[in-house]
Amino acid sequence: MANVKLKNVVKNYGSLEVVHGINLDVDHNEFVVFVGPSGCGKSTTLRMIAGLEKISGGEISIGDRVVNELPPRARNISMVFQNYALYPHMTVRENLGFTLRIAKKPQSEIDQAVAEASAILSLDPYLDRRPGELSGGQRQRVAMGRAIVRHPDIFLFDEPLSNLDAKLRAQMRVEIKKLHQKVQTTIIYVTHDQVEAMTLADRIVIMRDGYIEQQGTPLEVFEKPVNTFVATFIGSPPMNLLHGRADNSGKNITLDDGVNVAMPSRLAGKYADKDIIFGFRADNIMPVGHTLPQGDESVEIDMTVTLTEPLGAETLLFGEIGGTQVQAKMLNPRIVKPGEKLTFQIDLEKCHVFDAQSEMVLD
Amino acid sequence: MEAAYKGILTIFLGVGGCLLYYYLSNQFLDKVLYPAKGEKAGQNINRANMIRPWLFILPAMLALGLYLAYPVVATLWYSLTDRNQGGAFIGLANYQQMMNEPKFWEAMRNNMLWLIIVPAASTAFGLLAAQLTDRIKWGSVAKSLIFMPMAISFVGAAVIFKLIYDTRPVDQAQIGVLNAVWLQFEGGIGSWLILRLLPALLMLCGAAISIYAAYGVFSAIREKGGAVLRSIAVIFLAFIGYSFLSLAAGAFTAVHEYGVPQNWLTIPGWNSFLLMVVLIWIQTGFAMVILSAALRGIPEETVEASIVDGANPFQVFFKIKIPQISGTIVVVWTTITLVVLKVFDVVFAMTNGQWETQVLANYMFDKLFRANDWGVGSASAMVIMLLVSPILIWNVYNARKEMK
Numbered sequence: 001m002a003n004v005k006l007k008n009v010v011k012n013y014g015s016l017e018v019v020h021g022i023n024l025d026v027d028h029n030e031f032v033v034f035v036g037p038s039g040c041g042k043s044t045t046l047r048m049i050a051g052l053e054k055i056s057g058g059e060i061s062i063g064d065r066v067v068n069e070l071p072p073r074a075r076n077i078s079m080v081f082q083n084y085a086l087y088p089h090m091t092v093r094e095n096l097g098f099t100l101r102i103a104k105k106p107q108s109e110i111d112q113a114v115a116e117a118s119a120i121l122s123l124d125p126y127l128d129r130r131p132g133e134l135s136g137g138q139r140q141r142v143a144m145g146r147a148i149v150r151h152p153d154i155f156l157f158d159e160p161l162s163n164l165d166a167k168l169r170a171q172m173r174v175e176i177k178k179l180h181q182k183v184q185t186t187i188i189y190v191t192h193d194q195v196e197a198m199t200l201a202d203r204i205v206i207m208r209d210g211y212i213e214q215q216g217t218p219l220e221v222f223e224k225p226v227n228t229f230v231a232t233f234i235g236s237p238p239m240n241l242l243h244g245r246a247d248n249s250g251k252n253i254t255l256d257d258g259v260n261v262a263m264p265s266r267l268a269g270k271y272a273d274k275d276i277i278f279g280f281r282a283d284n285i286m287p288v289g290h291t292l293p294q295g296d297e298s299v300e301i302d303m304t305v306t307l308t309e310p311l312g313a314e315t316l317l318f319g320e321i322g323g324t325q326v327q328a329k330m331l332n333p334r335i336v337k338p339g340e341k342l343t344f345q346i347d348l349e350k351c352h353v354f355d356a357q358s359e360m361v362l363d
Numbered sequence: 364m365e366a367a368y369k370g371i372l373t374i375f376l377g378v379g380g381c382l383l384y385y386y387l388s389n390q391f392l393d394k395v396l397y398p399a400k401g402e403k404a405g406q407n408i409n410r411a412n413m414i415r416p417w418l419f420i421l422p423a424m425l426a427l428g429l430y431l432a433y434p435v436v437a438t439l440w441y442s443l444t445d446r447n448q449g450g451a452f453i454g455l456a457n458y459q460q461m462m463n464e465p466k467f468w469e470a471m472r473n474n475m476l477w478l479i480i481v482p483a484a485s486t487a488f489g490l491l492a493a494q495l496t497d498r499i500k501w502g503s504v505a506k507s508l509i510f511m512p513m514a515i516s517f518v519g520a521a522v523i524f525k526l527i528y529d530t531r532p533v534d535q536a537q538i539g540v541l542n543a544v545w546l547q548f549e550g551g552i553g554s555w556l557i558l559r560l561l562p563a564l565l566m567l568c569g570a571a572i573s574i575y576a577a578y579g580v581f582s583a584i585r586e587k588g589g590a591v592l593r594s595i596a597v598i599f600l601a602f603i604g605y606s607f608l609s610l611a612a613g614a615f616t617a618v619h620e621y622g623v624p625q626n627w628l629t630i631p632g633w634n635s636f637l638l639m640v641v642l643i644w645i646q647t648g649f650a651m652v653i654l655s656a657a658l659r660g661i662p663e664e665t666v667e668a669s670i671v672d673g674a675n676p677f678q679v680f681f682k683i684k685i686p687q688i689s690g691t692i693v694v695v696w697t698t699i700t701l702v703v704l705k706v707f708d709v710v711f712a713m714t715n716g717q718w719e720t721q722v723l724a725n726y727m728f729d730k731l732f733r734a735n736d737w738g739v740g741s742a743s744a745m746v747i748m749l750l751v752s753p754i755l756i757w758n759v760y761n762a763r764k765e766m767k
Binding site: 050051052071072073077078079081082083084085086087088089090098099102103146150 | 662664665667668669670671672673674675678682683686687689
């Protein structure tokens with residue numbers, strides 16, 4: 001059993017602090033994804049768990065052992081790197097067996113472990129090739145195979161798919177998920193791609209500037225973002241955010257260009273006379289006649305379409321409300337010309353209201 | 364001053380002449396021979412473009428032919444003729460005469476020792492220096508210091524080391540560092556350990572390594588065949604092993620005169636190694652710079668991956684780093700080997716081949732320009748060329764592979 005505990009973990013390079021006291025509990029067999037823009041400290045945190053970076057403060061424990069001072073090899077972890085990091089002078093077979101070979105395991109055991117890993121990842125045809133003779137996806141599979149042969153307590157993935165093309169990435173995503181189901185181990189996975197995070201994770205940890213902004217299941221962070229950063233980072237296209245002000249009664253919102261919308265009923269009357277940010281996803285603003293079945297609450301708003309992105313099953317419509325760009329979705333699309341003025345329905349139940357100062361959600 | 368003016372004039376004439384040659388020859392090709400106009404304009408342009416590369420490499424080919432190809436052929440011819448008989452063809456008589464000279468075999472033996480020890484030591488020290496200097500703060504300072512001997516000519520280096528090995532009469536103060544150290548020994552247990560056991564053990568190690576390599580090649584014959592080339596290699600390695608063994612015996616049984624300053628360069632067996640130190644001192648810098656660049660070219664992630672896989676620093680170095688730069692190591696090794704095969708200046712300036720330090724290049728110089736024996740001198744030159752060529756070809760082959 002290997003759970004991972006991070007207690008107030010800090011990392012600084014000289015006087016520059018890049019990770020500011022992170023607290024996190026990863027359960028056994030959980031698939032946790034760190035996601036955030038580049039420079040947010042997610043890779044650094046992963047490397048601290050791996051032992052490749054020294055911990056400047058706090059405590060990391062794996063299982064029930066504090067591993068702060070343990071070298072990577074004593075932590076019983078495996079890591080898959082962004083650039084595969086295969087040993088170019090060894091065949092696939094030797095790459096897979098390297099960790100067991102230097103651990104002085106008997107040859108029969110090494111052979112068996114390699115065969116097992118190769119069967120899981122269907123690497124059998126490539127066992128005697130060098131990494132240079134493999135394609136990107138095959139190399140990535142070898143890298144994963146190398147990680148599983150030693151039966152680690154924890155798998156660490158550092159942006160493993162970012163060097164692959166879009167199609168292969170989708171394919172490997174599925175393989176990683178299957179791998180997790182097969183080997184049943186704790187996985188910590190770092191990515192900057194929110195789609196990867198959403199599709200893979202049991203739990204997403206969203207990081208920014210060395211802080212954890214929010215953690216939760218993919219649906220939680222999608223449906224209940226705690227601040228505007230999470231709201232725009234998770235979900236594609238990003239959530240539309242409009243500045244406005246709640247009136248005296250707290251039941252209406254006046255957006256920047258004078259458009260009025262009602263405050264969602266769950267919040268009505270709670271926040272009077274306050275600068276707010278009104279947020280809704282493209283899925284919740286659709287032209288009348290092209291919507292999902294609407295909830296009880298909705299508000300209609302007119303908007304001129306400036307740009308369209310047809311995707312087949314739906315079309316993305318771009319427009320402006322109060323000088324801010326807004327993206328809307330159109331189901332069962334018809335052809336829309338830029339410049340056309342349409343009436344849109346906003347589903348108020350699915351809208352979010354944030355504090356304009358702190359950018360934190362109001363509820 | 365006149366000489367300086369002449370020098371500058373020569374430079375202007377030379378550079379100007381080159382420019383003129385390229386300009387005029389291209390003009391001639393484009394305007395006179397195949398003008399790009401008229402009925403056959405297209406055909407003419409194609410022809411001109413086929414000829415143009417030859418125009419550019421012609422001077423280089425002429426220079427190489429005159430200064431490289433012709434001397435080789437001429438030397439080959441000299442080695443087969445006798446000047447005293449008016450240049451009559453005498454077959455391999457010169458080679459026969461050379462083979463009968465003990466000095467030639469001494470030079471061969473010394474050259475082989477140089478060939479093994481200098482590249483091995485330079486590459487090993489260079490690799491060590493490269494790895495260590497990458498790790499420490501003042502590494503770049505250390506690197507410049509280690510590289511600096513590369514800027515000193517072989518003769519200059521020989522003079523420096525002659526001072527280190529210098530000997531003064533017993534009643535005078537010693538200025539040579541080595542003698543200053545030597546006079547500290549008085550014949551006790553420390554002297555026995557350092558002066559007998561240590562060198563003898565080092566030589567035994569050398570012997571063991573070459574005999575082990577010979578055994579490896581020998582078993583390769585049984586497994587893979589290729590008997591001819593491999594048996595030559597076995598004999599060669601066994602010979603080196605034997606040389607090491609005799610040196611070990613010599614080091615162990617030699618009688619030392621404690622408290623008496625030594626003429627280092629006149630002690631047979633030792634003095635060759637003292638000369639090799641000079642070349643190692645110079646070549647280590649070269650090996651270090653190239654290998655340091657290669658080490659930095661290793662993807663950091665493979666190193667990190669091996670650390671996570673559980674490798675300790677030695678395993679990282681020997682199993683991950685060295686194999687990834689093996690190509691560069693071969694290139695460095697063979698490049699130094701080429702320098703070593705042609706080694707002349709160091710021996711010439713320090714011992715001139717006396718006291719059993721003769722090497723082939725100095726032997727050739729002796730025969731050609733001192734004894735005026737052009738036949739044997741040319742024959743030894745051909746031997747050097749024969750030894751250099753395969754290594755050169757291998758070196759170029761590996762360097763090309765590295766560049767891809």
